[in-house]
Amino acid sequence: xxxxxxxxxxxxxxxxxxxxxxxxxxxxxxxxxxxxxxxxxxxxxxxxxxxxxxxxxxxxxxxxxxxxxxxxxxxxxxxxxxxxxxxxxxxxxxxxxxxxxxxxxxxxxxxxxxxxxxxxxxxxxxxxxxxxxxxxxxxxxxxxxxxxxxxxxxxxxxxxxxxxxxxxxxxxxxxxxx
Amino acid sequence: xxxxxxxxxxxxxxxxxxxxxxxxxxxxxxxxxxxxxxxxxxxxxxxxxxxxxxxxxxxxxxxxxxxxxxxxxxxxxxxxxxxxxxxxxxxxxxxxxxxxxxxxxxxxxxxxxxxxxxxxxxxxxxxxxxxxxxxxxxxxxxxxxxxxxxxxxxxxxxxxxxxxxxxxxxxxxxxxxxxxxxxxxxxxxxxxxxxxxxxxxxxxxxxxxxxxxxxxxxxxxxxxxxxxxxxxxxxxxxxxxxxxxxxxxxxxxxxxxxxxxxxxxxxxxxxxxxxxxxxxxxxxxxxxxxxxxxxxxxxxxxxxxxxxxxxxxxxxxxxxxxxxxxxxxxxxxxxxxxxxxxxxxxxxxxxxxxxxxxxxxxxxxxxxxxxxxxxxxxxxxxxxxxxxxxxxxxxxxxxxxx
Numbered sequence: 140x141x142x143x144x145x146x147x148x149x150x151x152x153x154x155x156x157x158x159x160x161x162x163x164x165x166x167x168x169x170x171x172x173x174x175x176x177x178x179x180x181x182x183x184x185x186x187x188x189x190x191x192x193x194x195x196x197x198x199x200x201x202x203x204x205x206x207x208x209x210x211x212x213x214x215x216x217x218x219x220x221x222x223x224x225x226x227x228x229x230x231x232x233x234x235x236x237x238x239x240x241x242x243x244x245x246x247x248x249x250x251x252x253x254x255x256x257x258x259x260x261x262x263x264x265x266x267x268x269x270x271x272x273x274x275x276x277x278x279x280x281x282x283x284x285x286x287x288x289x290x291x292x293x294x295x296x297x298x299x300x301x302x303x304x305x306x307x308x309x310x311x312x313x314x315x316x317x
Numbered sequence: 318x319x320x321x322x323x324x325x326x327x328x329x330x331x332x333x334x335x336x337x338x339x340x341x342x343x344x345x346x347x348x349x350x351x352x353x354x355x356x357x358x359x360x361x362x363x364x365x366x367x368x369x370x371x372x373x374x375x376x377x378x379x380x381x382x383x384x385x386x387x388x389x390x391x392x393x394x395x396x397x398x399x400x401x402x403x404x405x406x407x408x409x410x411x412x413x414x415x416x417x418x419x420x421x422x423x424x425x426x427x428x429x430x431x432x433x434x435x436x437x438x439x440x441x442x443x444x445x446x447x448x449x450x451x452x453x454x455x456x457x458x459x460x461x462x463x464x465x466x467x468x469x470x471x472x473x474x475x476x477x478x479x480x481x482x483x484x485x486x487x488x489x490x491x492x493x494x495x496x497x498x499x500x501x502x503x504x505x506x507x508x509x510x511x512x513x514x515x516x517x518x519x520x521x522x523x524x525x526x527x528x529x530x531x532x533x534x535x536x537x538x539x540x541x542x543x544x545x546x547x548x549x550x551x552x553x554x555x556x557x558x559x560x561x562x563x564x565x566x567x568x569x570x571x572x573x574x575x576x577x578x579x580x581x582x583x584x585x586x587x588x589x590x591x592x593x594x595x596x597x598x599x600x601x602x603x604x605x606x607x608x609x610x611x612x613x614x615x616x617x618x619x620x621x622x623x624x625x626x627x628x629x630x631x632x633x634x635x636x637x638x639x640x641x642x643x644x645x646x647x648x649x650x651x652x653x654x655x656x657x658x659x660x661x662x663x664x665x666x667x668x669x670x671x672x673x674x675x676x677x678x679x680x681x682x683x684x685x686x687x688x689x690x691x692x693x694x695x696x697x698x699x700x701x702x703x704x705x706x707x708x709x710x711x712x713x714x715x716x717x718x719x
Contacts, residue, residue, distance in 0.1 A: 143698070143701060162712070194705065194708055194709075195708070196701075196704040196705060196707075196708050197704055197707065197708070198704065200701065200704060202705055202708075225698065225702075261628075269548075273623075273626055274623070277622075277623045285623075286644050286645045287624075288624040288627075288640070288641075288644075289623070289624060290624070290626055290627060290628040290629075291626055291628055291629050292628055296628075297712055297713070298628070298713055299628045301709045301710075301712055301713045302627050302628050302632065302637065303628070304705075304709060305637050305706065305709055306624065306627070306637055306640070306641065308702045308705065308706060309637055309638050309640075309641035310641055310645075311696050311698075311702065312695065312696035312698075312699055312702055313638065313641045313642045313645070314656075314695060314699075315638070315696075315699060315702055315703060315706065316635075316638055316657070316703075
């Protein structure tokens with residue numbers, strides 16, 4: 140049976156685990172561990188394997204939600220995680236020192252998957268750092284991603300995460316409702 | 318009354334007068350109001366005691382006013398409240414005393430349009446029922462169709478949990494679809510944005526931004542501060558009452574602005590601050606009420622230069638789907654309505670907001686955009702996506718188990 144999943148990715152502290160918690164119908168399975176290396180200064184725990192949540196649809200189907208680890212040394216897992224994925228939700232922490240560098244890194248890392256599916260970008264922590272603006276993000280996106288939805292997101296806010304996923308689905312199939 | 322011709326055109330029924338019920342207004346005040354309303358040529362009012370379609374005018378400062386207002390509020394009846402103090406009103410308009418007769422007439426006109434559309438919609442539903450039962454009427458040409466949201470359980474209709482049903486009514490209106498091939502009918506669902514606060518606000522935001530100075534706007538004895546440093550509007554008006562200021566045509570005698578203002582301490586501590594986008598979007602929706610800006614070309618193709626920041630805007634039904642289409646392909650309003658099959662008012666409201674805010678531009682003015690194929694094939698997982706959307710909307714509506 141095909142496993143349907145949505146992948147959430149982004150740098151450390153972007154809100155992936157929180158977003159999954161906002162959406163999931165089960166208590167998310169998190170493999171947070173005490174952070175080592177460079178993440179230690181930012182948060183005491185970080186996801187070293189993955190986050191996992193589940194959306195239960197009518198009729199018994201399920202959508203799996205996978206959050207990738209934020210630490211770059213776990214990127215070998217990303218190819219495995221994305222296999223069979225519906226689309227990618229990229230969360231960028233606007234309060235990090237170089238959010239555009241993060242953006243470029245994740246777009247490059249997942250370009251193969253995005254080309255086969257769709258992308259929606261949520262910019263978090265904009266209440267703490269209001270620059271760059273969403274217009275700046277659009278200016279920074281490579282032309283092939285110019286149609287991508289980019290929203291200000293609070294990962295704790297269920298509505299924000301729902302709208303982000305909704306935009307991902309309409310990007311995949313605009314006639315979804317027609 | 319600008320809706321008059323539209324209703325007549327659409328239904329071929331004689332138009333009722335605007336029925337007005339005065340609550341808690343007696344003596345000289347009542348006589349003055351009756352006189353004022355009886356002398357209007359542009360709007361024909363009939364004073365009634367009670368009627369389900371009546372617009373109720375309440376003097377909240379009268380000892381019977383509060384009780385009358387509470388009763389009407391619970392019945393969701395259209396109401397104009399006259400009062401000295403600000404008040405939260407969901408289903409109507411507050412006119413703070415002192416107000417001018419012109420403001421009262423504008424408020425009546427604004428609510429009358431909504432009431433008449435409701436009546437028209439009901440009439441058309443009855444007519445459609447009759448039509449379905451009568452095969453001899455099968456050759457009547459129908460306008461470009463759109464399905465009533467109550468009939469079509471559209472998925473993205475449910476997306477607007479940030480707007481409850483009454484707010485959708487207030488901001489997107491209830492306008493019935495019109496025949497887009499009939500210029501007169503189209504003209505009746507157009508409005509002039511320049512007569513409303515949102516357009517002035519957009520101009521002054523530009524001015525404040527270029528001068529790097531706070532601008533104070535005085536509007537009907539209420540102040541709005543455009544703050545270019547924080548890119549937001551500050552005011553003491555409560556969020557729920559903002560619609561009033563967006564919905565009523567501007568009275569130049571009650572509008573002024575001043576550059577180089579400073580933010581009063583009470584606004585800093587107790588005021589409402591909304592980002593430019595969120596504020597103006599809301600004001601435009603309030604003035605548009607599901608209508609198109611005047612002189613809009615239905616066949617001009619447009620594209621969004623980017624997605625509006627939907628997580629921070631007043632999200633109304635179908636906005637996400639419309640965004641997805643207009644961001645990836647050049648479409649005219651007519652094409653979009655035909656493609657989606659949704660009530661026209663949602664497309665009109667979306668157009669008004671995104672066009673006036675500069676998101677939506679003529680397709681030939683958008684450079685370097687990657688336009689995806691106009692008719693994207695149906696996704697192989699459409700069924701799954703529908704079910705997923707349904708689940709997501711339930712979460713938005715707060716009806717999930719979690």
